[in-house]
Amino acid sequence: MNLVICLLFSFFLRHVIARGGQRSASFYAGFRNDSYAAFARHLFEENQSQPSIDIARGYMTNSELEKAVKEFGQRCSHISRIYSIGTSVNGVPLWVIEISDKPSEEEPEPAFKFVGNVHGDEPVGRELLILLANWICDNYMSDPLVKLIVENVHLHILPSMNPDGFSLRRRGNANGIDLNRDFPDQFFPWNDDEDARQPETKAIMSWLREIHFTASASLHGGALVANYPWDGTQDKRRNYYACPDDGTFRFLASVYSQSHYNMSSSKEFKAGITNGASWYPIYGGMQDWNYIYGGCFELTLEISDNKWPNAKELPTIWEYNKMSMLNLVASLVKTGVHGRVFSSDSGRPSPGSITIKGINYTVKAGRAFADYHRLLVPVERYEVMAAVPGYKSKATSIWLGEEAMTVDFILDPEVTSEGTLLRSICDCNCGGKSRHLLVDYFWGIHFEVYSVLIVVLVFLCILLRRRIKINLLKHRQSPKRIGMDGGWLLVISGCWNRCYAEFVFPLEGQQVQPERIGVKSLDCHRQCWELPWMLSYHVKGFRG
Structure with a gap:
């Protein structure tokens, strides 16, 4: 009987590790680095009990969060809009705040999204994201970094992806599903049926089909590190598994870590960043899915050692993470x-x-x-x-x-x-x-070129008309006479000292076919570009 109780208890513990890893004690036994093992044990011991009602005191309830979102939309309507991407299992709207100088308008600018409260028992992210939105609104006109973000990025903030889990004080959603294991996975196709996914997961997937996000970050609790892909390995073993953009992800993770108060000085993670599979592999995660299927560079940010810290610590945690969050968003336009x-x-x-x-x-x-x-x-x-x-x-x-x-x-x-x-x-x-x-x-691009060409063409046309008129006047005063009987008009042209009669047209209504007649005895202009067009009249009775 005692053995059964122990097994059930260990099964429960496997669902409360920081990133949601379904881990057993055997996993931690495989750690070669003692500091990693100590850190894993710390997380394991820390989550032996569910957060109590007292711990939730000071955090916004779902209804209070919704009110805060809507009040923000009214107060900062000049740079924001409020919309929902769907509902949770229990019908709670998944509210999003968009911040931009032209909210709801499509522009040739990058888009960034923050997602908080993926796990119901990690509520720090939802609090910090509301603080971030208000900070941006209050400092838009005075802070250059905030102004850069508002005018050059479309920032979307989803404070709570899992409002049901928050209400229930547990990791999974109302159906008990870990949402950070519910996305399609590149290695294991067990959850490729979209209809079988949770409504919160489907809302995120539809969101990315509607908006082309350049980068993203989800906020978690239980550690202090910036995590980047890949999160899993093909053989399910724990080792560094780099994605094609490993260098870029390391750079983005470092932007967050180096801007944080003390993340980069972590003793557990070098420089405060880690490859997900090197930490411990997970499958069906939102981070890898964003990169593979959404074209979005996503980080998983563990922003507090304690999953559910006392609400009195929130102002300090906010100050520690504020510049990291702002610099990460600004990196979309400051680099690349x-x-x-x-x-x-x-x-x-x-x-x-x-x-x-x-x-x-x-x-x-x-x-x-x-x-x-x-x-x-x-x-x-x-x-x-x-x-x-x-x-x-x-x-x-x-x-x-x-x-x-x-x-x-x-x-x-x-x-x-x-x-x-x-x-x-x-x-x-x-x-x-x-x-x-x-x-x-x-x-826009070729206006100057077209303007110059038009002016040149008009100028050439004017010169051409003037030259033709001068030639006509000269030859009317002293016409060339051609040795032919009858009333004929000969149109003479010359080029490079060789002249010929182009067409012979009858006068006085005579109907004959035009002829091309070579003429070599006429005094023509020397060069074609001198406009060598002459009219010579022949009157009946005269010979040239």
Whole structure:
């Protein structure tokens, strides 16, 4: 009987580790580093009991959180909008705050999202995200960093992904499912059926289909570290498993860690960052799914050693994390390669893909503006390539310094062996917005060139008309006489000292076919560009 109780108790404990790992004691026995083992034991012991009602005192309830979100929307409506991406199992709306100088408008700017309270018993994130939104609103006009974010990034804040779990004071949602194990996984396809997923998970997935996020971060509790992909390994063993953008993720994680009060000085994690699989593998996580299926660079941020600290500690935790959160969002516009892709034949934006030589990962350009935002490690040389179906790919080599770089691409259409153009599939789906972009492209980028060409052409036309009139006057006063009988008008042209009669037209209504007659005895102008056009009249009875 005692053995059964112990087994049940150990099963319960496996569901309350910091990142939600379903871990047994045997997992921690495999740690080679004593500091990691001590840290794992600390987490294991810390979560032997569920948070009590007293611990929740000072935290916003779900109804209070909803009220805070709506009040923020009213107070800061000039730079925000409030919307919901769905509901929880129990029907609680999943409210989102968007912050931008043009909220709800689509712009060629990167988008970032914060997601809090993924696990119901880790509520610090939902508190900090409300504080972040209000800080941005209060300091928009006075703080340069905040102003940079509001005017150049669309920031989306989901304070609570798991409001039911928060109400129940437990990790999973109302169905007892760990939401950070409910996403499609690259190694194990057991949860690839979208209909079988939890409503909170499906809401996140639909959200990413609607908005093209460049980067993201989810906030957790139970440790102090910035975690990056991959979270899992193919063989389920704990080891460092790098994703294609390992360097970029290390850089982003370091941005957060180095800006934090003490995360970078962690004794458990070097520089306060860690590869997820190196810490301990998990599967069905939101972080890896964002990167693989959503084209979004997501970090998992463990922002407090205690999963559910006393509410009196929240102001201090906020101060420790404030600059980290702001700098992470600002990194989207302060670093990386950004630009747009156009087609040379139509001038329209052409949604395509951006790849970096040596990195097996593709970033898709936005649909409306064909804008891309490629996060990369600064102070490196890269070869950037743009590709659009039906167009010739182009590549350029760049040196990315400490600051962001803009690289636009104009792609030429491919031509088949029959000489026809291969059109992109995107060309047929364009509305009024695309037509405006076409005008903006031609009259914005090439307006000066077109203006100069028009002025030159008008000037040449005026000179041509004046020269023709002068020649007509000269030859009417002293016409050339051609030795032919009858009333004829000969149009004479000359070029390079060789003259010939182009056409012979009858006068007085005579109907004859034009003839081309070589004439060598006329005194013609010396060069073609001297406008060598002469009219010579022949009157009946005279011979030239």
